[in-house]
Amino acid sequence: MATAxxxxxxxxxxxxxxATSFWKAGHMPTLIAAFLYFDLAFMVWVLLGPxxxxxxxxxxxxxxxxxxxxxxxxxAGALLRVVNGLLVDRIGPKRSGAxxxxxxxxxxxxAWAMGVNSFGGTLALGVILGFAGASFAIALPLASRWxxxxxxxxxxxxxxxxxxxxVLASLFAPMLAKLFGWxxxxxxxxxxxxxxxxxxxxxxxxxxxxxxxxxxxxYFEPLKQGDAWWLMGLYSVTFGGxxxxxxxxxxxxxxxxxxxxxxxxxCTAGCVFxxxxxxxxxxxxxxxIGGVKTLTMVLVVAALALAGVxxxxxxxxxxxxxxxxxxxxxxxxxxxxxxxxxxxxxxxGVMTGLVGMAGGVGGFYLASSLGLAKQMTxxxxxxxxxxxxxxxxxxxxxxxxxxxxxxxxTSGARx
Numbered sequence: 001m002a003t004a005x006x007x008x009x010x011x012x013x014x015x016x017x018x019a020t021s022f023w024k025a026g027h028m029p030t031l032i033a034a035f036l037y038f039d040l041a042f043m044v045w046v047l048l049g050p051x052x053x054x055x056x057x058x059x060x061x062x063x064x065x066x067x068x069x070x071x072x073x074x075x076a077g078a079l080l081r082v083v084n085g086l087l088v089d090r091i092g093p094k095r096s097g098a099x100x101x102x103x104x105x106x107x108x109x110x111a112w113a114m115g116v117n118s119f120g121g122t123l124a125l126g127v128i129l130g131f132a133g134a135s136f137a138i139a140l141p142l143a144s145r146w147x148x149x150x151x152x153x154x155x156x157x158x159x160x161x162x163x164x165x166x167v168l169a170s171l172f173a174p175m176l177a178k179l180f181g182w183x184x185x186x187x188x189x190x191x192x193x194x195x196x197x198x199x200x201x202x203x204x205x206x207x208x209x210x211x212x213x214x215x216x217x218x219y220f221e222p223l224k225q226g227d228a229w230w231l232m233g234l235y236s237v238t239f240g241g242x243x244x245x246x247x248x249x250x251x252x253x254x255x256x257x258x259x260x261x262x263x264x265x266x267c268t269a270g271c272v273f274x275x276x277x278x279x280x281x282x283x284x285x286x287x288x289i290g291g292v293k294t295l296t297m298v299l300v301v302a303a304l305a306l307a308g309v310x311x312x313x314x315x316x317x318x319x320x321x322x323x324x325x326x327x328x329x330x331x332x333x334x335x336x337x338x339x340x341x342x343x344x345x346x347x348x349g350v351m352t353g354l355v356g357m358a359g360g361v362g363g364f365y366l367a368s369s370l371g372l373a374k375q376m377t378x379x380x381x382x383x384x385x386x387x388x389x390x391x392x393x394x395x396x397x398x399x400x401x402x403x404x405x406x407x408x409x410t411s412g413a414r415x
């Protein structure tokens with residue numbers, strides 16, 4: 001069977017299906033570098049979440065302020081993903097990633113040296129951490145451009161498994177904060193970030209088949225097509241749910257069940273690990289049965305699990321529903337990015353940024369709405385129920401467009 005590929009000018013061509021296995025098809029050092037960069041970037045992107053109970057106590061923040069504090073890096077990361085998507089297509093993913101990493105390391109070092117002493121200071125730090133969240137728009141095309149269509153789900157899934165960095169933040173940030181103070185954690189984070197930066201500069205390499213630079217206006221051409229908006233909407237639910245929960249669960253567990261920040265971090269880490277682990281599995285499953293079928297199952301399970309969380313009355317029950325929700329959402333993340341390069345391979349840099357932006361917006365909504373729900377109603381339940389409803393809306397939209405996608409997309413991979 002013939003397989004589509006794209007040349008340097010972004011023009012579609014055709015070649016015989018390659019016989020090369022996934023492990024030999026691309027550039028493994030770049031895939032590893034993309035994973036490590038993504039992993040550590042995500043670790044610091046959600047760093048305010050695990051630290052939130054202690055920061056809130058020190059600065060005497062309200063529930064709404066806590067929600068906005070942990071949501072700000074998510075929104076900043078969402079907006080900056082578009083910028084990074086543009087940079088990837090203009091100067092290449094490797095250099096774009098180097099610039100972003102330097103900004104994050106410098107910002108964290110400055111925050112540690114000067115101290116964060118106000119709610120406004122946490123928001124400013126959140127904006128800097130947004131550059132870490134925007135790594136999504138760099139790490140994925142850095143890896144993706146090395147792999148043909150039939151391996152996109154696996155390549156994007158493995159690179160994207162770097163969202164497991166959120167587990168590291170949940171496990172170690174509260175413990176280090178107890179030993180050294182939460183402000184010291186900001187400085188300590190610079191150490192692994194600097195090590196990974198050196199490894200990244202040595203191992204990462206831009207793919208030789210990158211599309212030629214375009215005019216600035218051309219980067220937004222995908223937004224004229226409905227498929228781009230559908231993919232963005234789907235990712236706003238799957239990734240938005242994942243990162244929104246990753247940032248908010250430490251607050252939920254401490255407020256809802258009175259857990260210590262360290263125990264809340266362990267619970268959060270368990271939930272986030274589940275979602276991170278299955279991302280490459282989601283990509284591989286989508287490669288095998290199609291992204292649409294995988295997403296259909298994912299959205300049903302996610303909606304039911306989030307609704308279950310809203311009515312959970314025990315810690316064990318809530319944990320069970322959160323793990324189920326994270327498993328579904330993590331699978332969905334890999335599935336969406338099995339579909340994106342099939343439809344927009346020539347614009348993969350900017351589409352990664354646009355779709356990633358939509359995911360960040362979804363995460364910002366979930367994290368901030370949970371804080372507002374708690375302050376206005378005394379319960380987190382309304383926030384969870386509304387997001388479960390959004391998952392069902394996404395499912396309805398997917399049902400409407402799937403026949404058209406299967407009839408018109410010609411990448412050669414399963415849809």
